[in-house]
Amino acid sequence: MTGEPLAVDYYIPIILFLVMGAIVPIVALAAVKIISPLRPNRRKASVYEGGLKPVRDPKIRFNVQYYLFAIVFVIFDVEVLFLYPWIYVYASEFMKRFVIFGFINMAVIEMVLFIAVLVVGLLYAIKKEALRWV
Amino acid sequence: MDLGHYAPLGAEALITAVSLLVVLIGLLSKGKSSLPGYLSLAALVVAMGLVFTAETGTVFFYDSLRVDGFSQFFKAVFILVSLLVVIASLTRYNGRPGGDEYFALLLMATVGMMVVSSAIDLVSLFIGFELASLSTYAMAAFDKTKKNLEAAMKYFLYGAASSAFMLFGFSMLYGMTGSTKIAEIASASLAAFNPAILIALIFVIVGFAFKMALVPFHMWAPDTYEGAPALVSALLAAGSKKMGFAAAFRVILIALLALKLEWYMAFAILAAVTMTVGNLIACWQNNVRRILAYSSIAQAGYISIAFVVLGVASEGMTGPNNLPLNQYALAGGLLLILGHAIMKTGAFIGTAQVASIAKNSEDPDDISNYAGLGRRAPVTAFCMTIFMFALAGIPPTAGYFGKFVVFGSAIYGGLVWLAVLAILNSALSLYYYLRIVSYMYLREPAGPRISESKGYVFSLLLALIGTFWIGVLPQGFFNWAMQAAAALLP
Numbered sequence: 168m169t170g171e172p173l174a175v176d177y178y179i180p181i182i183l184f185l186v187m188g189a190i191v192p193i194v195a196l197a198a199v200k201i202i203s204p205l206r207p208n209r210r211k212a213s214v215y216e217g218g219l220k221p222v223r224d225p226k227i228r229f230n231v232q233y234y235l236f237a238i239v240f241v242i243f244d245v246e247v248l249f250l251y252p253w254i255y256v257y258a259s260e261f262m263k264r265f266v267i268f269g270f271i272n273m274a275v276i277e278m279v280l281f282i283a284v285l286v287v288g289l290l291y292a293i294k295k296e297a298l299r300w301v
Numbered sequence: 302m303d304l305g306h307y308a309p310l311g312a313e314a315l316i317t318a319v320s321l322l323v324v325l326i327g328l329l330s331k332g333k334s335s336l337p338g339y340l341s342l343a344a345l346v347v348a349m350g351l352v353f354t355a356e357t358g359t360v361f362f363y364d365s366l367r368v369d370g371f372s373q374f375f376k377a378v379f380i381l382v383s384l385l386v387v388i389a390s391l392t393r394y395n396g397r398p399g400g401d402e403y404f405a406l407l408l409m410a411t412v413g414m415m416v417v418s419s420a421i422d423l424v425s426l427f428i429g430f431e432l433a434s435l436s437t438y439a440m441a442a443f444d445k446t447k448k449n450l451e452a453a454m455k456y457f458l459y460g461a462a463s464s465a466f467m468l469f470g471f472s473m474l475y476g477m478t479g480s481t482k483i484a485e486i487a488s489a490s491l492a493a494f495n496p497a498i499l500i501a502l503i504f505v506i507v508g509f510a511f512k513m514a515l516v517p518f519h520m521w522a523p524d525t526y527e528g529a530p531a532l533v534s535a536l537l538a539a540g541s542k543k544m545g546f547a548a549a550f551r552v553i554l555i556a557l558l559a560l561k562l563e564w565y566m567a568f569a570i571l572a573a574v575t576m577t578v579g580n581l582i583a584c585w586q587n588n589v590r591r592i593l594a595y596s597s598i599a600q601a602g603y604i605s606i607a608f609v610v611l612g613v614a615s616e617g618m619t620g621p622n623n624l625p626l627n628q629y630a631l632a633g634g635l636l637l638i639l640g641h642a643i644m645k646t647g648a649f650i651g652t653a654q655v656a657s658i659a660k661n662s663e664d665p666d667d668i669s670n671y672a673g674l675g676r677r678a679p680v681t682a683f684c685m686t687i688f689m690f691a692l693a694g695i696p697p698t699a700g701y702f703g704k705f706v707v708f709g710s711a712i713y714g715g716l717v718w719l720a721v722l723a724i725l726n727s728a729l730s731l732y733y734y735l736r737i738v739s740y741m742y743l744r745e746p747a748g749p750r751i752s753e754s755k756g757y758v759f760s761l762l763l764a765l766i767g768t769f770w771i772g773v774l775p776q777g778f779f780n781w782a783m784q785a786a787a788a789l790l791p
Contacts, residue, residue: 267304287321294328 235297239289246285253278309355309368312348312376313415319344320408327401338387338395341404345384345411352376357788364482365422370788374635374781375418375547378642381767382540383411385646385760389653390532392756403443407536410436414540418547423471423481426548430467430512434460437541441529452528456537459511459521467508473501483551502556509552512545515605516575519598523586526594527666531653534590538597538649539642546604546638550631550789553608565612569719572609576602576726583733590652590666592733593645596692599730600641603723606707607634610714611790620713624783630714631786633706636778640699640771644691647764651685654678654757658748671737673746678753682741684761689734691768694727699771706779 214221256262257274265273292298307314323337330336352373360367387407394400413433420426438460442453475481477498478489490498507518514522526534556564579599586592610630620629655674656665674682691698704727711720771778 284321287324291324291328 232297232300235292239292239298242285242288246282249281250278306359307361309357309359310361310366311355312351312380313412315348315351316344316408316412316415320405320412323401323405323408327405330401332398332401333396334401335396337401337404338391341387341408342384342391344408345380345387349377349380349384352380360421362425364484365425366416366419367421368419370785371550372415372419372788374639374785375543376415378543378639379411379414379418379540382536382543382642382646383407385643385650385764386532386536386540388760388763389535389650389756392754393532393653393657399443403440406436406440409433410440410536410541414544414547417544420548420551421483423474423483423486423552426551427464427468427471430544430548431464433541433544434464434512437533437537440533440536441525443533444530448528449530452525455521456525456529463508463511463518465508466504466511470501470504470506470508473497473504477501502552505552506549506556509545509549510571513542513549513601513605514545514598515571515601516578516598519575519579522598523591523594526597526649527588527590531590531649531656531666534594535646535649535653538593539646542597542601543638543642546601546634549608550634553611565609568605568612569609569716572602572605573719573722574602575599575605576723580726580729580733583730586733587668588664588666589655589668589671589737590649592668592737593648593652596730596733597641597645599726600637600645600692602726603704603707604634604637604641606711606716606719606723607631607637609716609719610710613714613716618714620710625790626710626713627790628783628786629706630710631790632779632782633703633708633710635782635785636699636771636775637703637707639778639782640691640703640768643764643767643771644688644698644700647684647761647768648688648692650757650760650764651681651688654681654753654761657754658751668737668740670747671740672744674741676746677748677750680753680758681761684765685741686738687765687768689738691772693731693734697769697772699768702772702775702778 253274257272257278262272262274267273267276319340323340326334326336326340355368355373357369357373387404390403390407394403410433413429413431413436416429416432417426420429438453438457441456442449471481474486477495478486480486480489510518511521522538526538529537576599579595579597579602583592583595583599586595607630611627614625614627614630618626620626652666655670655678658678659665659667659670662670674685687698691700694700694704696702704723708720708723711717711723
């Protein structure tokens with residue numbers, strides 16, 4: 168895009184999406200409002216909990232441990248995700264140029280460093296008992 | 302392929318490795334070992350040596366980090382600040398539960414700042430910014446008192462908002478120019494100027510201005526510096542704030558090349574308002590840490606005069622001795638940053654000392670606790686006095702020399718009104734600095750004489766030596782700053 172004037176044409180689909188995105192919910196909600204009969208009662212207005220009678224107030228507090236688990240999970244999830252493109256680069260001709268001591272691929276060293284940092288974090292989480300459910 | 306190629310990044314590698322090691326030691330010893338503090342101290346000293354001996358002018362990781370005079374100057378400032386804070390923290394945190402985490406976070410924050418100072422790519426700049434910010438968010442709440450948590454929450458919310466602004470600006474710059482490299486963005490925007498680039502730059506500058514605490518983005522600073530642990534406030538005011546300047550100086554290059562408009566006027570107003578508001582509000586504060594916070598806002602205003610002069614300095618404009626004016630102004634900004642980092646760290650360590658003896662008072666940082674400090678804690682009081690004078694810009698201290706060069710560059714750049722305003726502001730600032738000094742020496746002591754903590758005294762004295770060294774023998778530091786400026790603005 169360097170140096171050339173902005174072509175507005177590129178943006179017309181996006182504007183169309185925006186306009187349609189705004190129209191569809193309005194039309195859908197309005198249609199429901201007009202067509203459907205509105206006869207509320209207690210059972211209908213209650214909170215949906217799998218079809219059963221709700222047992223308590225839905226506004227409960229989540230245990231902070233959910234977050235700890237979620238954070239640790241996300242970190243290692245991303246790590247695995249990151250390994251896939253890494254494999255592709257590792258096997259490429261390009262990385263053959265970056266070999267030290269004759270046989271160690273730089274990509275391996277970088278991945279070992281990356282995982283080592285995460286492992287220290289995992290050890291920390293385990294030792295601090297962040298992963299023990301209480 | 303040769304690993305020696307990465308030698309100039311040895312300081313970062315060392316500090317990162319030691320920060321992980323500190324975490325592991327803390328886990329194995331259940332936080333009781335006093336090794337983390339001393340290990341961090343040793344790592345920072347060695348890293349300082351590595352920064353000074355590193356070969357400059359090399360680029361790493363596909364043009365995303367550059368080791369040059371500019372980055373080494375800032376790295377030296379960051380390591381110096383962390384070193385002073387670590388020495389002062391030894392008695393307070395080392396060997397206590399959680400001490401290992403404190404030192405690990407401090408080292409990680411230092412690495413983040415160092416990455417920012419050598420980043421020439423917007424992505425690595427952002428990563429460094431976030432590493433330093435996230436570590437300091439946690440540190441601001443470290444003692445877990447109610448005040449700490451409030452300070453950390455405010456810091457976190459403002460910091461998150463500023464990151465969002467910055468990132469939005471970065472994404473727009475990338476969208477306009479198709480590159481995240483600062484140099485490529487600069488040349489692309491020079492080739493085809495687009496008003497959207499101006500908007501993007503405003504977003505980026507607002508993001509940095511939050512970190513630099515320029516008015517009107519300064520609201521978080523006094524509350525955070527007051528509420529966070531005093532030693533962490535030292536790191537925030539002296540280290541993390543300078544990181545904002547390092548990033549702004551790097552990115553301002555784009556603005557310099559792309560926008561030869563009257564944009565410097567916006568920065569001139571920002572600088573003038575920042576120093577005036579900072580100094581005026583400081584006069585009404587009774588909490589010493591709030592006074593220091595507002596004084597650091599005012600100092601940010603003085604430093605941003607360098608941006609203004611960079612904006613007006615055209616080809617061939619020269620300062621004294623035929624030095625190029627833009628380099629002269631940037632060198633002045635750098636000297637002010639170096640001096641301010643040392644003085645502010647010292648002053649905040651002084652408040653930590655006072656707060657530790659006035660624990661039972663309702664507000665440990667209230668100015669009434671400083672009454673008669675000259676007799677209660679002579680070393681702390683003396684050092685604090687010198688730092689106050691240095692912050693006001695009295696010769697022969699670091700504060701004087703930095704201000705001299707910056708204000709001088711404004712006059713050479715034809716911005717006499719700004720220089721006059723800055724000098725008037727310095728005179729005004731004497732009021733609240735001397736108020737603290739008069740409390741320390743002219744009032745009856747608020748309590749008996751106390752024994753000063755060794756760690757605090759040692760780092761206060763180190764900061765004192767630094768303050769005088771720059772003030773008395775400025776030539777070497779000036780040459781160093783000129784070299785750093787020449788690396789950024791050839």
